Amino acid sequence: MKLSLVWLLVALLLSGLSARLLFSARKKARSEQLMSGLNRTERLRLKPKSVLHTMLLRAGVQVSAAGLSMALLLYMLVVMLAYLLQGSLTALLTAGGLLVIIRVMIAVRQRRRMAKIVKQLPAFIDHIIRSLKSGRTLPEGMDQAIAASANPLKSVFERSQRFVHRGASIEDAMDDLAGLYQIREFQLLALAVRINQKYGGNAVEVLSQLVSMIHEQDKASRQLKAMTGETRVSALVLGLLPVSLAAYVFISSPDFFLELWHDPSGKILLLFAFLFQLVGSVTLWRMLRSV
Structure with missing residues (x-):
């Protein structure tokens, strides 16, 4: 009886997965048709992402709809196996434990990636400053800095670069980036870009002060880490x-x-x-x- 119930649940999950893939394919086809008809000069509206999508973007994890559905299917199978072997309490603990483990893994990856991004940011801003001093505009300087950067910082700013190429303003693209990653340095950089594009002024001085602040913050963080080693x-x-x-x-x-x-x-x-x-x-x- 339990074996037949398991096969029934597996069949239902596979049917749901097939329907999900079909729906995603149709949605992607409609989206491509819509994007092909849009005018390049039209302003791109940046839509808010779901909580799960935001977490995965911050952690640098790229999961397709099919991969997410397969992960959900595997998760359900593990929980059902725990239920068949040890009962409902074990299945409940297994379900909660797996969710906690996945959440912790994503959070650890996200924190390490953000720390690496912040570490790469001063060199990125220095490249923009050199481009501005050579006579380039701020968007051109950012394009040059993105091309010269390494991952993960390059992949982060390439997302904003794609938004700009599709018609969004550089201010909106940077605001979206700052809102997505919730990094203080990104928020200050987005503010500097918005002020420069809207009111003008000397962007080199503002960016230089931002680089100095990042270096001082990194120095203070290292000192705090050394002081809290015993803890x-x-x-x-x-x-x-x-x-x-x-x-x-x-x-x-x-x-x-x-x-x-x-x-x-x-x-x-x-x-x-x-x-x-x-x-x-x-x-x-x-x-x-x-x-």
Whole structure:
């Protein structure tokens, strides 16, 4: 009975995946037809993205509709397998644990990518300053800086560059970039670009001050990281100590864990211990992130 139910759910999921792919193909075809009929000089409206799409863009993860549907299908299969093997409580914990793990992985990738982008930004702005001093306009200087940059900064600004080439103003493209990534340096750069395009003025001086501020902020961040090294080590020890103790007990007395697992009350106790360890690790990680 359970096997037939699993096959029925798999069939329904595959049917939903097929419908999703068909809908995405038709939507993409209609979008391409619409874009081909648009005038190049028409102002491009930047539409807000969903929360998931925003997270993936910030993390630099490119997932198609088909890939997202396959990931959802795999997630449902893992949860159903946990339900068939261990019951509803295990399936619920598995579903929540997988979501937490995916969220943490995306957040870690996003933070590392943003840190690398901020580290590349001074060289990018310096290239714009040199272009402005040589007589180029600000849009031309940004195009030259984008071409000379490396990823991930290049891929970030190429998105704004595509918006400009499709008809959007450089101010709107930079505002969209600053709103998407929520990086203070991007917001200041977008403000400098908007002021220069709207009121004129000396953009070289503003950009030079922005580069100096980024260098000072990086220096302060390094000093703070050195001062909080003891706190980070303490949090690492607190996070690894329960896991290490459980591994030692399991290696030295495996029957103890097996008896707990085969006992209904012991199984619930172990599952809640795993859940509390997961929640505690995430809490410690978020506390360290705020330091």
